[in-house]
Amino acid sequence: MKSFEVGFIERQAITPELIRTIRLLGEYMGKEALFKQQSPQILETLRQVAIIQSTQSSTRIEGITAPPDRIKALVEEKTTPVNRSEQEIAGYRDVLNTIHANAREMPFTPNVVLQLHRDLYKFMPEEGGRWKNTNNEIIERRSDGSILVRFRPVPAHLTPEAMEILHNRFNQFWEEERYEPLLLIPTYVLDFLCIHPFRDGNGRMARLITLWLLYRAGLEVGRYISLEKLVEDTREGYYDSLSKASHGWHEANHTLLPWWEYFLGVMLLGAYREFERRTGLITTAHGAKTEQVLIAFEKLPKRFHYADLARVCPNVSRPTIKRVLRQLRQQGKVECVKPGRDALWEKKGS
Incomplete structure (x- = not known):
């Protein structure tokens, strides 16, 4: 919510490189629209692969793993979860499918965010769909097993109000159409992660909401290329940019540029380049x-x-x-x- 205070976004630096990235993303959107008209069968193949990769990578980032054949069977709904990891994988699958099918129609409100979190945990013994009731920390799990505290979010007792303010301000900015949606989306995601509104599942929810907002803005590359896998593959840059952008967030003295550059220039532009590469390979392979x-x-x-x-x-x-x-x-x-x-x-x- 701090990033949506009056005048804050206007004060942020926008570099020539960031402007170029936004222009390139617009060009890729046009190519994507044309390809959807001409080769729907190829996109269906990519979509099926992306769902499996997204479910696998987003849960694996949080330390949730399962054998690839079990993940594939769970995503295709050919089996039922038999342990906690598989329960979390199945929940992510269901919310991902909901967003793929209904992103444009779902109202962007705190209540719907709560409903998605509830569905994320519907196979779990503990109940989802509630704001956190104890304070939490944003941590990074490193490859050597160590944990680094990255950020201390909004306290639990202030979380419901913080989420209401965040959504009210974001929706106001979105509807005014004075701001570039490609800048508003990562800005929301940063504030969501700084609030860290749930006891668990915040990272997965942030990635799901990312897809939801991109679909609302007409960017559907995440339907065919796993954004979650790109985040997993660039994990160091992901955490580093969040750390830089969140420094001073509580005082509204932070800078959005490092996170904008990662979100748009590394993750989203990377997804479109991978989309172009894969569609080119597939079309060549099939003549x-x-x-x-x-x-x-x-x-x-x-x-x-x-x-x-x-x-x-x-x-x-x-x-x-x-x-x-x-x-x-x-x-x-x-x-x-x-x-x-x-x-x-x-x-x-x-």
Whole structure:
């Protein structure tokens, strides 16, 4: 809530690198939208893999592990949990599925956050869906087994009010549309983690809420690439940026830039680059790039420029597009009306 005090975000430094990252994310969003139209079967394959990776990585970050075959069976709902680790994995799976299916429709309120936390713990003997009743600490579990105290959050007795204030201010900023959503989302996540509103499960909830807010903003890369795995793979940077950004948070004397840079430049941009890499690999492996150009060709008007075709096939190389056009011309389906780098083409026989 401290980050949403009046004038605080406006005072934050925004570097040229951060502006470039936001611009790149906008470009990747456009590519993602085009790919969803052209290759839904490929995205379904990625979605299935991402659900398993997300469940596995987010729980593993918290020290919750299970054999890969058991995780896969749990995620696919082909078995029931038999121990505590599997109960936590099954709960994460269910909340993840809820967000995948309903993120746009769910009101962003403290009550819904409580409901998601309740569902996170529905297979557990202890009850979820309640704010913490004792003070807690943010800790980092290091690879050698040692624990480092990173932050002392808002006291338990102030937590309900803090969460109400956080959501009221965030929703106000979101609805005003004066602020870049890509900056508001990590800012909320930072404040959520500084409040640390639950006795347990705060890290998992923060990652689930991250997905929820990104979906509301129209960024759906987390549906196909596991953001949780990216966080796990860059864990040191994750904790380090949170530590730097939370220093002085209680006094509203902190800086958001380190966390913004990690969240947008490392995690989210990394996810889109991995999305581009994987879709390129999959389409190449299945010989689908030619098919992608042909599908796009059918949707173009009778007369079109080369650039029109290239724009709707962002993952296809220039030589591949030229080869497909050459084949179509040989088949009498298209004719080059005006040659050149951005040639004008005309469909024939229609």
